[in-house]
Each structure stands twice: as structure tokens, then as C-alpha cells.
Amino acid sequence: MTTADVLMLALGAVAVGAGALVVTTRHLVRAGLYLVVSLGAVAGIFLVLTAELVAWVQLLIYVGAVVVLLLFAVMLTRAPIGAADDLDRPGWPATLVGGGTGLGLAVLLVDAYRWSTVELPEPGTAERLGTEIFGSWVLPFEVLSVLLLSALVGAIAVSVRIPGRRR
Amino acid sequence: MPVWLELVVRVVGVVAAFLVLPLVVGQAEHKVMAHMQGRLGPMYAGGFHGWAQLIADGVKFVQKEDVTPREADRAVFRLAPVVALVPYLLALLVIPLGPNDLVGQPLDIGLFFVLAVVGVGVVAVLMSAWASANKYSLLGGLRGAAQLLGYELPLVLAAASVAMAAGTLSLPGIVEAWRPWWLLWQAPAMLVFFVAGLAEIRRPPFDMPVADSELVFGYMTEYTGLRFAFFLLAEYVGIVVIAALTTVLFLGGWQGPFGDAYLGWLWTLIKVFLVSFVIIWLRVSYPRLREDQLQRLCWLVLVPVALGQLVLTAGVRLAIA
Amino acid sequence: MSERTGLPGEGLAKGLAVTLRTMTRRAHTQQYPDVAPELPPRSRGVIALLEENCTVCMLCARECPDWCIYIDSHKEEVAMPGAARPRQRNVLDRFDIDFSLCMYCGICVEVCPFDALYWSPEFEYAEYDIRDLLHDKTRLGQWVATVPPPPAHDPNGEPSKEEATAARKAAAPATAGQRGAGPEVRIRRPARRPPAGPGSAGNPEASGGREST
Structure with a gap:
């Protein structure tokens, strides 16, 4: 395991964890803030993969603009501070669809590459x-x-x- | 020099700049603003013309009680000042002071890095605004978000113009490619960048998010003590960052009348302080814009001018090449 | 700015010019605790009491709009050798001004017929306890040393009443028939002390002192 591998795994864990929190938290605005963390971690993964420009563009566009727009919209509604009790989202279908897609993609990628290694390309x-x-x-x-x-x-x-x- | 030592020196240099330059700019603001209003400003702290006023202010802020409103979202409320401050620290890391890698961290796409990182500051505004559980804070935050989202566009477009002219996204590269006559044909981009930068750091006349006469203190209303000091520090580091970016992108950075190789850092600092002076000057001279005037200026003036400048830059580049 | 003619952005440039010009000029700040302020001679700082001039006429205490002057006195008999009967004299026991009530209207100074009260420009007598703002007669007497000389008469103003009267008196013997000017002065300002007249204001103790209480 090289440093890059460890970083990659850690950032991936952060991204997935924050992503899970986005959909499970009952705090509306905090969901948006977790999205910031998640997208930031993805930008970090791009960095680890030496795709510098993509990383900063990710930060500029997603964290700087898209999530801010989202938060802006949420704050214009009556988002309460603290947990919102009247959130009615169908949890199970979403879990099925999201988890199924994620698992399917993961299986596909793992099966496709197995343990083959790819040289990191030139810095992006x-x-x-x-x-x-x-x-x-x-x-x-x-x-x-x-x-x-x-x-x-x-x-x-x-x-x-x-x-x-x-x- | 071993790698780690060089790293330590660079980081210490950036942190020192991060701590000293905002204080100098803040003190200059105190004195310049006072004299522009026919006053003297601070005269006592430190003995000579109140030079230690901001240090005394810092000590005062440390002593104050750290209040978190009961209804506030505690974690977000406490995190917001840090999120406001860190992006500017990171931005200072890649701004070149002089030639030959006199920079915290030379980065191939430094321009993009700076713009991306400065854009993250919006999140801090929204976090503090919403977590304060205060209607004035929320109003300030909404204004801030609308303003920062809008002005990010002309900021990026103007920066893109100069990057296109220089043919590189690296900040030292842009300075090296800069020629004095760029002052002329990049002037609209410079104006757009400077105005949009002022709006990005929420300085008067673009301080609608904090507008103390309407919104108490906007998204900073509920903050006290050290956390409030963090916001203030972020504002002054913001001045330094915007002034430094304007210098590096449009005013030729370390290029001076003579001795660029060994006096470059001096030219950069002089230009940064001159631009900071203009920022303070504008604050003293102009009243705050109204919210609709703000958006009008952004979308009907700055964005079209920036787009026109992009076309002009592309045309000139093609004509030269 | 739309209806004004001129270059676009002219107003913006003007605004910048104003602040820049102000910056190059000297600041107006008075550095008060370090440098004493230059106050005009008639500044209303504190009221000084010249005790010898006071006849306990109580005019000041009665005219004071917020009743902040407290006066106590008693009478003493003064046996003058050669006089038919002993004379009575008022002796001032107490003369306090409560500066926590005083509104610095200056009416007491105006009404004092014998110039016992003066304005002094001294103003540094703030106290930590409001009760200490009650200045007794020794304290009020100490302020007398700080009373500045009256400012010079305005060369273009009309002459003071004393001067006018003196001039008229000097001219009176020559034109004895035209006495009409005298009553006219009295009508214009009804005198409080008809027998004394404005001419005797210079030595108040001699004539007016015993009549006023």
C-alpha cells in the first residue's frame, strides 16, 4: 500500500460516508453541507489521481456554485434548524435503487479490472x-x-x- | 537544502504573511479612513500613532466570552469561522511574491486553484447565516449567497481573459508573460476583476450581506470573541488576496522599473499595498449599493464587459500568433 | 446621475477626489487629554462664586430654573462708631450649587446684581459619586482663580452702558436743558433699583447692598 492508496481509500470512505449522511440526515441544511464534504472528497480523489485541473474545477463548480445554489434554495424554504420531523421520503425504494446501482457498478468494475494495475498517466x-x-x-x-x-x-x-x- | 527544511521555510513564510499582512492592511485602513474623514484614528495603543491597535483588539477579542445562541446549530455555527478563514490561507499559498519560485507552493494551475478555493468562502457565509438562528443573519446570508454566486462569474471570466492572453494558468507564468502594454488592452478585465473581487470579499460598497445599518451585522450578528475575530481576519486576508491577485494578474507582479531579479518581492508588496489602499479608499468614498443595483451591475455591466474582453483577448492572441 | 450632463463616472471620480483631498489635509481632531482645548473666554464650564460680592439677595436661587442653588444666611449687627444705630449685615453661611442639576443656562450669572457669580471655562470636575457634584462655597470660591478676564469690547459694537452713561453725564452740564435723554434710558430698561440707577453699578456694595434683602 502506497501513500496514494491510503489517501485514496480514506477519501473514498469520506465521500461515501458523507454521501450516506446526505440522504439519511434529518437536518435539511446539514444535508447540503455533507454534500460539500462529499464533493470535496471526490475532488481530493481527483487530486490523488493526478487530475489537478479536474479537481479544482470540481471544487469551483460543485462546491463553489452548485451546492451553494442548493443551500440557497433550501434556506429560502422553511428549513428548520435542527431535525425536521415531517420529512416523508420513501426510504426503501431509494435504498434499493441507490444501493443496487452502487453495488452493480462496483461489481462490474471489480470484475473488469481484478488485480490488474494501471500506471498513473501524466499529471492532468x-x-x-x-x-x-x-x-x-x-x-x-x-x-x-x-x-x-x-x-x-x-x-x-x-x-x-x-x-x-x-x- | 533538504526538502523538509524548504517545506518548513515556505509554510512558515506563508503563515507569517497570513498573520502580518492583514494586520498591516487593517492598521492602514484605520489610519487612512480616519484621515480621509479628517480624524486621527487610533493614537494610543503601542505609543507611536497607535501602531499596536489591532494587536490590542486581538487581545480584547480573546478575552471576550464565546457565546453560542441556544437555538443555534452548534456544530455548524462553530465551524463557520474556520471555513471562512482557511480558503484565504490556501490562496496565499500559491500567490508568487517574486521570481525564481519565491512562492509558497508553485502550482501549474494556480489561477484555477485560487479561484476555486476563494469560491469555497461562500459556504462559510451560508453556514454562519443559517446556523445562527437569527433572521438578520439569514437575510445577510441569502444576500451574500446571491451576491457571491453572481460575482463569481465576472471574476472567473476576467481571470480567464488574462490567462488566455498569457497562455498559461500558472500564476508565475502569467507574471512572466506580462508586458507593460497589457495594462492597456487588459484594462477592462482588470476593472471587472477588481470590482468583482471587491464583491467577493464583501467590502463596501458591496457589503450588503453585512450592511450594519439594515441587518445589524448580517451573518456575523451572533458571533462574539475569537470567532468574530476570525471573520474580521478573513475580511482583511481577503483584501490581501484580492489585491495580490489583481497585482499578479494585471499589474505585472514582481516586474518593476529595475532589478526584478532581486527586488521583485518589493515591487509585488508595493503593488499589493497600493491596490489595498484603493480598496480602503473606495470604502471611504462610496455609499453601499442597493441589492437590485448590485445584481444589475453584475449581470448588465460586468458580465458583458468580461465577455467582450474575452473576445478581444482571443482576437489579439490570434492576430499575434 | 442620469439627468446630469458630463462624463460618465464623473461623480465617482469626484467622490474619490474629495476623500483624497481630505486625507492630505490636517485632521481636525483635538487631542484633548494631552492638549488642553482652547475654549473661548465666555465658555460655560463651571460657575465661580466671589463670596465678598454676595449680599444674599437670593435672586440667583429664585431665578434658577431647576432650583440647584442653595443659600443659607444669618444677620449680624455691625456697630459703627459714630452711627446713630447699629447696622444689619447679611452673612453668607452656605452657598451650594448642585452641578448634577444645573443645566448651565447662566441665568444666575445674568441676574446677579453685584457680580458675585462668574462663568469659568474649567470643565474637568467630573466625579465618581453624583453627590460630590454639589459644590459648596469654598469649592465655588476656588473656581474664581480660573475666571478669565472679560474679552475686549467689540470695536464695532455699541458702547457699554457704563460708558454711555459716563459720556452723557460728562456732556450733561453743557446741555442742561436737554434732560430728556435721561428718562428715555430708564424706560427702555426698567430698573430693578430705581434710586440706584445704572450709573452706580460700579460700586454695588455702597448703595444697593442693604436694600435687596
């Missing part, structure tokens, strides 16, 4: 990532940007208020 610098994205992955990239653009246009179309028209 911005330059390499750029070459990859605009080289072999340019089509998915462009498709994604079209998707985001349509989402933006849709958001404007939904929210815009045209004078004279009711709504």
Missing part, C-alpha cells in the same frame, strides 16, 4: 486536458455546449416577461 494539466477535449472528444464537448445553450435559451424563454401578454 490544463494543456493535456485541452488537447484531449479538443482532439478526440471534441464532438461530445460541442454537443454538451449545444445542450447548455439550449438550456440557457429555455431558461430565458420561461422567465422572460413580454409586456402586453398576460402571465
Whole structure:
């Protein structure tokens, strides 16, 4: 076991543990904060895997923006401080679906790689990532940007208020 | 020099900067603000023109009672000041002071690192706001979240412009690529970055989240003693970080009129303090923006300007290359 | 800013200029405990009592809006050799001003007919116990040393009443027929002591002292 392995395992445990807390805690806002921990741990895993840029982008986008937006929305509701007693979530189906997917993926990956080792690639610098994205992955990239653009246009179309028209 | 010794020296250097620079900026704020208002400011602590005022303040904060409201979410409430402070400490780690690796930790994508880490500070605002169990805190937190989310966009876009111009995401790399004429064609990006940075650290005139005349003290209302001091320290480290980033990205960092190789650290410090002075100056001169003016400025002025600057930068880069 | 003409951002620049200009000027702060403040001579700091001038006329105590002056006295007989009968004289036993009540209106100083009360600019007599703010006559007498000389007369102002009267008296023998100016002065300010008149204000003890109680 190298240091990287230990770090990897520890961060993975943190990520999974915090993720479990997100769905089990009865504190609404704390669930969002656990999500911060979980996503931060994932960023740490990226770091261990030498994907620096992806790690910081994960931090910037997910912790800095997405979770904050989520927390913002939760706080706008009547989220109580302390445990919320009136949470009614169907627990069992969610456990089945989530656990099943997780187990299935884990089994698939473990079965696929067994004990084969892979050399860590070169550090995932911005330059390499750029070459990859605009080289072999340019089509998915462009498709994604079209998707985001349509989402933006849709958001404007939904929210815009045209004078004279009711709504 | 063995690796561990070098590491220790670097960490000690960053921690020293983390502790000293905010105090210097804070003291400068006391004195500059006082003189801009025709006052003298602190005159007694330490003997000579009150130089030890902030140290005395620190001692005072330590002595105060550490109050946690009964209704508060204790764990989150107590953790928030630390979450507010640590990102800036990490950001200081990668900001270069001079050439030849005079930096806490040279990082290939330092720019992204700094932006990501500074963005985490929002979480602290939300944590403290919600955990305080106080309506003023919550209002302040909501304002803060809306403000920080909005202004992160022009901040990142303006930084991206200069990164595109330099062709690298490394902060020392950007300084090395910087030329004096960049002052001209990166000026809009610099303005956008500086204004958005002011909003990111919630300094007046962008201090709606703490707006003491409306919201008591916003998300910091319930904090006392050392935890409150942490928030204050975070604010001043924030000034240092934003000033240093503006210096490094747009003002040429260690590049000075002469002797860059051995006087670089001095040029950087001078520029950082000049930008800090401007930040203090703006605080004294301008009234606080209203909440809707704030969002309007962000989305209707800063973002379009930043996008235009991106197009300009890309065009010039292509023309040169 | 929209309706004003001029360059955009002009107001912002002006704001910055104002603060910068103020910074380069000297601060207005008075460093009070280190440097004594320069107070004008008629500052209302504390009321001083010149005990010899007091005739226990009680005017000050009666005019005081919040009744913060306490006066006790007794009468003494003074046998003057050669006089037909002994004269009576008021002796001041107690003259206290309670500065915890005083509102510094200065009416007592104004009404004192014999210049026994003065304003002194001294103001550093705060106490830890409110009862210590009651200054007795020795304490009030000590303040007299701090009373500044009256400021010089304004060269453009009208002459003081004393000067005017003296000038009129000096001119009176020459124009004996025009006595009409005299009553006019009295009508303008009804004198409290008709026999004394404004002319004798200079030596109050001689004439007015015994009549007032």
C-alpha cells in the first residue's frame, strides 16, 4: 500500500460516508453541507489521481456554485434548524435503487479490472486536458455546449416577461 | 537544502504573511479612513500613532466570552469561522511574491486553484447565516449567497481573459508573460476583476450581506470573541488576496522599473499595498449599493464587459500568433 | 446621475477626489487629554462664586430654573462708631450649587446684581459619586482663580452702558436743558433699583447692598 492508496481509500470512505449522511440526515441544511464534504472528497480523489485541473474545477463548480445554489434554495424554504420531523421520503425504494446501482457498478468494475494495475498517466494539466477535449472528444464537448445553450435559451424563454401578454 | 527544511521555510513564510499582512492592511485602513474623514484614528495603543491597535483588539477579542445562541446549530455555527478563514490561507499559498519560485507552493494551475478555493468562502457565509438562528443573519446570508454566486462569474471570466492572453494558468507564468502594454488592452478585465473581487470579499460598497445599518451585522450578528475575530481576519486576508491577485494578474507582479531579479518581492508588496489602499479608499468614498443595483451591475455591466474582453483577448492572441 | 450632463463616472471620480483631498489635509481632531482645548473666554464650564460680592439677595436661587442653588444666611449687627444705630449685615453661611442639576443656562450669572457669580471655562470636575457634584462655597470660591478676564469690547459694537452713561453725564452740564435723554434710558430698561440707577453699578456694595434683602 502506497501513500496514494491510503489517501485514496480514506477519501473514498469520506465521500461515501458523507454521501450516506446526505440522504439519511434529518437536518435539511446539514444535508447540503455533507454534500460539500462529499464533493470535496471526490475532488481530493481527483487530486490523488493526478487530475489537478479536474479537481479544482470540481471544487469551483460543485462546491463553489452548485451546492451553494442548493443551500440557497433550501434556506429560502422553511428549513428548520435542527431535525425536521415531517420529512416523508420513501426510504426503501431509494435504498434499493441507490444501493443496487452502487453495488452493480462496483461489481462490474471489480470484475473488469481484478488485480490488474494501471500506471498513473501524466499529471492532468490544463494543456493535456485541452488537447484531449479538443482532439478526440471534441464532438461530445460541442454537443454538451449545444445542450447548455439550449438550456440557457429555455431558461430565458420561461422567465422572460413580454409586456402586453398576460402571465 | 533538504526538502523538509524548504517545506518548513515556505509554510512558515506563508503563515507569517497570513498573520502580518492583514494586520498591516487593517492598521492602514484605520489610519487612512480616519484621515480621509479628517480624524486621527487610533493614537494610543503601542505609543507611536497607535501602531499596536489591532494587536490590542486581538487581545480584547480573546478575552471576550464565546457565546453560542441556544437555538443555534452548534456544530455548524462553530465551524463557520474556520471555513471562512482557511480558503484565504490556501490562496496565499500559491500567490508568487517574486521570481525564481519565491512562492509558497508553485502550482501549474494556480489561477484555477485560487479561484476555486476563494469560491469555497461562500459556504462559510451560508453556514454562519443559517446556523445562527437569527433572521438578520439569514437575510445577510441569502444576500451574500446571491451576491457571491453572481460575482463569481465576472471574476472567473476576467481571470480567464488574462490567462488566455498569457497562455498559461500558472500564476508565475502569467507574471512572466506580462508586458507593460497589457495594462492597456487588459484594462477592462482588470476593472471587472477588481470590482468583482471587491464583491467577493464583501467590502463596501458591496457589503450588503453585512450592511450594519439594515441587518445589524448580517451573518456575523451572533458571533462574539475569537470567532468574530476570525471573520474580521478573513475580511482583511481577503483584501490581501484580492489585491495580490489583481497585482499578479494585471499589474505585472514582481516586474518593476529595475532589478526584478532581486527586488521583485518589493515591487509585488508595493503593488499589493497600493491596490489595498484603493480598496480602503473606495470604502471611504462610496455609499453601499442597493441589492437590485448590485445584481444589475453584475449581470448588465460586468458580465458583458468580461465577455467582450474575452473576445478581444482571443482576437489579439490570434492576430499575434 | 442620469439627468446630469458630463462624463460618465464623473461623480465617482469626484467622490474619490474629495476623500483624497481630505486625507492630505490636517485632521481636525483635538487631542484633548494631552492638549488642553482652547475654549473661548465666555465658555460655560463651571460657575465661580466671589463670596465678598454676595449680599444674599437670593435672586440667583429664585431665578434658577431647576432650583440647584442653595443659600443659607444669618444677620449680624455691625456697630459703627459714630452711627446713630447699629447696622444689619447679611452673612453668607452656605452657598451650594448642585452641578448634577444645573443645566448651565447662566441665568444666575445674568441676574446677579453685584457680580458675585462668574462663568469659568474649567470643565474637568467630573466625579465618581453624583453627590460630590454639589459644590459648596469654598469649592465655588476656588473656581474664581480660573475666571478669565472679560474679552475686549467689540470695536464695532455699541458702547457699554457704563460708558454711555459716563459720556452723557460728562456732556450733561453743557446741555442742561436737554434732560430728556435721561428718562428715555430708564424706560427702555426698567430698573430693578430705581434710586440706584445704572450709573452706580460700579460700586454695588455702597448703595444697593442693604436694600435687596
